[in-house]
Amino acid sequence: MSEMFSEEWMGKFMEEWNKEPDLSDALAKIGFNSVIAYGFDGDDAPKGYISIENGKATAAGAFDGQDINWDLRATPENWGKWMKKPPGMMGLGVAYTSRKLKFNVGDYSAMVKDPRMATPFIKSFTVMGRA
Template sequence: MSMFTEEWMNKYSEAWNKEPGLADALKQINFNSVIGYGLDGDATPIGYIDVQDGQVVDSGAYDGQELNWDLRATQANWDKWTKKPLGMMGLGMAYTTKKLKFNVGDYGAMIKDPRMAGPFIKSFGLFGKI
Protein backbone atom coordinates (compact mmCIF):
# COMPACT_ATOMS: atom_id res chain seq x y z
CA MET A 1 0.00 0.00 0.00
CA SER A 2 1.47 3.35 -1.05
CA MET A 3 2.00 6.01 1.58
CA PHE A 4 -0.59 8.77 1.84
CA THR A 5 -3.16 7.18 -0.47
CA GLU A 6 -6.78 7.22 0.68
CA GLU A 7 -6.52 3.70 2.10
CA TRP A 8 -3.21 4.47 3.85
CA MET A 9 -4.55 7.74 5.32
CA ASN A 10 -7.62 5.94 6.67
CA LYS A 11 -5.43 3.32 8.39
CA TYR A 12 -3.18 6.10 9.69
CA SER A 13 -6.17 7.96 11.15
CA GLU A 14 -7.33 4.77 12.93
CA ALA A 15 -3.86 4.29 14.42
CA TRP A 16 -3.73 7.99 15.41
CA ASN A 17 -7.05 7.80 17.26
CA LYS A 18 -5.94 4.67 19.16
CA GLU A 19 -2.61 6.18 20.26
CA PRO A 20 -3.11 7.67 23.75
CA GLY A 21 0.08 9.73 23.71
CA LEU A 22 -1.13 11.37 20.56
CA ALA A 23 -4.91 11.77 20.43
CA ASP A 24 -5.40 12.15 24.19
CA ALA A 25 -2.47 14.54 24.55
CA LEU A 26 -3.73 16.74 21.74
CA LYS A 27 -7.29 16.67 23.09
CA GLN A 28 -6.00 18.26 26.30
CA ILE A 29 -4.89 21.33 24.33
CA ASN A 30 -7.94 21.36 22.03
CA PHE A 31 -5.72 20.76 19.00
CA ASN A 32 -7.58 21.31 15.71
CA SER A 33 -5.73 21.16 12.40
CA VAL A 34 -5.91 19.87 8.87
CA ILE A 35 -2.57 18.22 8.08
CA GLY A 36 -1.39 17.37 4.58
CA TYR A 37 1.32 14.85 3.75
CA GLY A 38 3.13 14.57 0.46
CA LEU A 39 6.25 14.60 -1.63
CA ASP A 40 8.68 17.48 -1.80
CA GLY A 41 8.27 19.35 -5.06
CA ASP A 42 4.69 18.24 -5.77
CA ALA A 43 2.10 20.99 -6.21
CA THR A 44 -0.25 19.50 -3.60
CA PRO A 45 -0.11 16.92 -0.82
CA ILE A 46 -1.17 13.34 -1.50
CA GLY A 47 -3.22 12.75 1.64
CA TYR A 48 -4.58 14.61 4.62
CA ILE A 49 -6.09 14.20 8.06
CA ASP A 50 -8.53 16.54 9.78
CA VAL A 51 -7.87 16.58 13.54
CA GLN A 52 -10.50 18.01 15.90
CA ASP A 53 -9.79 18.02 19.65
CA GLY A 54 -6.94 15.59 19.04
CA GLN A 55 -9.00 12.98 17.16
CA VAL A 56 -8.89 12.44 13.41
CA VAL A 57 -12.45 13.03 12.20
CA ASP A 58 -11.77 12.85 8.46
CA SER A 59 -8.93 11.60 6.27
CA GLY A 60 -8.16 10.50 2.77
CA ALA A 61 -6.78 11.68 -0.55
CA TYR A 62 -6.08 15.40 -0.60
CA ASP A 63 -8.75 17.26 -2.54
CA GLY A 64 -8.17 20.95 -1.94
CA GLN A 65 -8.76 21.12 1.82
CA GLU A 66 -7.38 24.25 3.50
CA LEU A 67 -4.31 23.13 5.42
CA ASN A 68 -2.88 24.24 8.74
CA TRP A 69 0.15 22.00 8.19
CA ASP A 70 1.65 20.65 4.96
CA LEU A 71 4.53 18.22 5.53
CA ARG A 72 6.76 17.28 2.62
CA ALA A 73 9.75 15.02 2.11
CA THR A 74 11.18 12.79 -0.59
CA GLN A 75 9.79 9.27 -0.89
CA ALA A 76 13.17 7.93 0.24
CA ASN A 77 12.99 9.96 3.46
CA TRP A 78 9.36 9.01 4.17
CA ASP A 79 10.37 5.36 3.66
CA LYS A 80 13.36 5.77 5.98
CA TRP A 81 11.20 7.33 8.72
CA THR A 82 8.72 4.48 8.36
CA LYS A 83 11.48 2.03 9.26
CA LYS A 84 13.15 4.26 11.87
CA PRO A 85 10.81 6.96 13.19
CA LEU A 86 12.19 10.39 13.91
CA GLY A 87 12.97 11.31 17.49
CA MET A 88 13.39 14.88 18.73
CA MET A 89 17.00 15.14 17.53
CA GLY A 90 16.23 13.48 14.21
CA LEU A 91 13.29 15.81 13.67
CA GLY A 92 15.48 18.85 14.27
CA MET A 93 18.11 17.55 11.85
CA ALA A 94 15.50 16.64 9.22
CA TYR A 95 14.08 20.15 9.44
CA THR A 96 17.38 22.05 9.40
CA THR A 97 18.74 19.97 6.50
CA LYS A 98 15.43 20.46 4.64
CA LYS A 99 14.74 16.71 4.48
CA LEU A 100 11.40 17.53 6.10
CA LYS A 101 9.71 20.67 4.85
CA PHE A 102 6.75 22.50 6.28
CA ASN A 103 5.11 24.11 3.24
CA VAL A 104 2.41 25.32 5.64
CA GLY A 105 2.72 25.51 9.41
CA ASP A 106 5.11 26.99 11.95
CA TYR A 107 7.73 24.38 12.86
CA GLY A 108 9.41 26.75 15.34
CA ALA A 109 6.25 27.40 17.33
CA MET A 110 5.31 23.71 17.35
CA ILE A 111 8.70 22.40 18.46
CA LYS A 112 8.94 24.95 21.30
CA ASP A 113 5.63 23.76 22.76
CA PRO A 114 6.17 20.35 24.43
CA ARG A 115 2.40 19.79 24.40
CA MET A 116 2.63 19.69 20.59
CA ALA A 117 6.19 18.47 20.01
CA GLY A 118 5.76 15.15 21.84
CA PRO A 119 2.61 14.16 19.96
CA PHE A 120 4.18 15.29 16.67
CA ILE A 121 7.07 12.89 17.26
CA LYS A 122 4.56 10.13 18.12
CA SER A 123 2.76 10.74 14.82
CA PHE A 124 5.93 9.73 12.96
CA GLY A 125 6.12 6.55 15.04
CA LEU A 126 2.78 5.47 13.57
CA PHE A 127 4.16 5.38 10.00
CA GLY A 128 5.73 1.99 10.56
CA LYS A 129 2.48 0.55 11.91
CA ILE A 130 0.49 1.13 8.70
Protein backbone atom coordinates (compact mmCIF):
# COMPACT_ATOMS: atom_id res chain seq x y z
CA MET A 1 0.00 0.00 0.00
CA SER A 2 1.36 3.42 -0.93
CA GLU A 3 1.65 6.33 1.47
CA MET A 4 -1.66 8.03 2.25
CA PHE A 5 -2.31 11.06 0.00
CA SER A 6 0.85 10.48 -2.07
CA GLU A 7 0.79 10.87 -5.87
CA GLU A 8 0.28 7.11 -6.30
CA TRP A 9 -2.35 6.86 -3.56
CA MET A 10 -4.34 9.80 -4.97
CA GLY A 11 -4.28 8.18 -8.43
CA LYS A 12 -5.78 5.01 -6.99
CA PHE A 13 -8.33 7.08 -5.05
CA MET A 14 -9.36 8.77 -8.31
CA GLU A 15 -9.88 5.37 -9.98
CA GLU A 16 -11.95 4.11 -7.07
CA TRP A 17 -13.95 7.37 -6.93
CA ASN A 18 -15.04 6.96 -10.53
CA LYS A 19 -15.99 3.30 -10.01
CA GLU A 20 -18.38 4.12 -7.14
CA PRO A 21 -21.83 5.14 -8.42
CA ASP A 22 -22.99 6.25 -4.95
CA LEU A 23 -20.24 8.84 -5.12
CA SER A 24 -19.49 9.88 -8.71
CA ASP A 25 -22.97 9.37 -10.18
CA ALA A 26 -24.68 10.95 -7.17
CA LEU A 27 -22.48 14.04 -7.46
CA ALA A 28 -22.93 14.16 -11.25
CA LYS A 29 -26.69 14.52 -10.68
CA ILE A 30 -26.11 17.83 -8.89
CA GLY A 31 -23.34 19.02 -11.22
CA PHE A 32 -20.72 18.94 -8.45
CA ASN A 33 -17.39 20.54 -9.42
CA SER A 34 -14.61 21.02 -6.88
CA VAL A 35 -10.95 20.59 -6.16
CA ILE A 36 -10.63 18.77 -2.84
CA ALA A 37 -7.35 18.66 -0.92
CA TYR A 38 -6.50 16.20 1.83
CA GLY A 39 -3.80 16.35 4.43
CA PHE A 40 -2.71 16.06 8.00
CA ASP A 41 -3.66 18.32 10.87
CA GLY A 42 -0.88 20.78 11.67
CA ASP A 43 0.86 20.61 8.28
CA ASP A 44 1.34 23.86 6.37
CA ALA A 45 -0.16 22.47 3.16
CA PRO A 46 -2.29 19.53 2.09
CA LYS A 47 -0.60 16.36 0.82
CA GLY A 48 -2.88 15.41 -2.08
CA TYR A 49 -5.75 16.68 -4.18
CA ILE A 50 -8.51 15.37 -6.39
CA SER A 51 -10.28 17.42 -9.04
CA ILE A 52 -13.97 16.66 -9.60
CA GLU A 53 -15.87 17.75 -12.71
CA ASN A 54 -19.55 16.97 -12.86
CA GLY A 55 -19.12 14.30 -10.18
CA LYS A 56 -16.23 12.48 -11.90
CA ALA A 57 -12.62 12.63 -10.77
CA THR A 58 -10.58 14.04 -13.66
CA ALA A 59 -7.20 14.61 -12.01
CA ALA A 60 -5.48 13.71 -8.77
CA GLY A 61 -2.02 13.73 -7.30
CA ALA A 62 0.33 15.37 -4.87
CA PHE A 63 -0.76 18.86 -3.86
CA ASP A 64 1.33 21.50 -5.60
CA GLY A 65 -0.42 24.79 -4.91
CA GLN A 66 -3.63 24.12 -6.84
CA ASP A 67 -6.59 26.41 -6.16
CA ILE A 68 -8.86 24.37 -3.90
CA ASN A 69 -12.49 24.49 -2.80
CA TRP A 70 -12.09 22.09 0.13
CA ASP A 71 -9.11 21.33 2.39
CA LEU A 72 -9.79 18.46 4.77
CA ARG A 73 -7.37 17.69 7.61
CA ALA A 74 -7.09 15.06 10.30
CA THR A 75 -4.38 13.05 12.00
CA PRO A 76 -3.03 10.02 10.12
CA GLU A 77 -4.58 7.84 12.83
CA ASN A 78 -8.05 9.32 12.36
CA TRP A 79 -7.86 9.10 8.56
CA GLY A 80 -6.87 5.46 8.92
CA LYS A 81 -9.69 4.75 11.37
CA TRP A 82 -12.30 6.35 9.08
CA MET A 83 -11.01 4.47 6.04
CA LYS A 84 -11.43 1.18 7.89
CA LYS A 85 -14.82 2.11 9.35
CA PRO A 86 -16.38 5.11 7.62
CA PRO A 87 -18.29 7.49 9.89
CA GLY A 88 -22.03 7.88 9.52
CA MET A 89 -23.72 11.27 9.77
CA MET A 90 -23.52 11.21 13.56
CA GLY A 91 -19.86 10.16 13.57
CA LEU A 92 -19.05 12.84 11.03
CA GLY A 93 -20.72 15.47 13.20
CA VAL A 94 -18.78 14.33 16.25
CA ALA A 95 -15.50 14.31 14.28
CA TYR A 96 -16.17 17.86 13.10
CA THR A 97 -17.33 19.33 16.42
CA SER A 98 -14.46 17.67 18.31
CA ARG A 99 -12.01 19.04 15.68
CA LYS A 100 -10.81 15.57 14.70
CA LEU A 101 -11.83 16.46 11.13
CA LYS A 102 -11.04 20.02 10.12
CA PHE A 103 -12.24 21.89 7.08
CA ASN A 104 -9.41 24.39 6.56
CA VAL A 105 -11.21 25.45 3.36
CA GLY A 106 -14.85 24.69 2.58
CA ASP A 107 -18.20 25.02 4.30
CA TYR A 108 -18.95 21.95 6.40
CA SER A 109 -22.34 23.31 7.48
CA ALA A 110 -23.57 23.87 3.92
CA MET A 111 -22.36 20.42 2.83
CA VAL A 112 -23.86 18.49 5.74
CA LYS A 113 -27.25 20.23 5.39
CA ASP A 114 -27.57 19.02 1.78
CA PRO A 115 -28.09 15.23 1.66
CA ARG A 116 -27.18 15.29 -2.03
CA MET A 117 -23.66 16.24 -0.90
CA ALA A 118 -23.47 14.74 2.60
CA THR A 119 -24.28 11.17 1.58
CA PRO A 120 -21.57 11.05 -1.14
CA PHE A 121 -19.11 12.73 1.25
CA ILE A 122 -19.58 9.90 3.72
CA LYS A 123 -19.21 7.39 0.85
CA SER A 124 -15.85 9.00 -0.01
CA PHE A 125 -14.38 7.50 3.18
CA THR A 126 -15.32 4.01 2.00
CA VAL A 127 -13.70 4.74 -1.36
CA MET A 128 -10.56 6.04 0.42
CA GLY A 129 -10.28 2.68 2.12
CA ARG A 130 -9.98 1.02 -1.30
CA ALA A 131 -7.11 3.26 -2.46
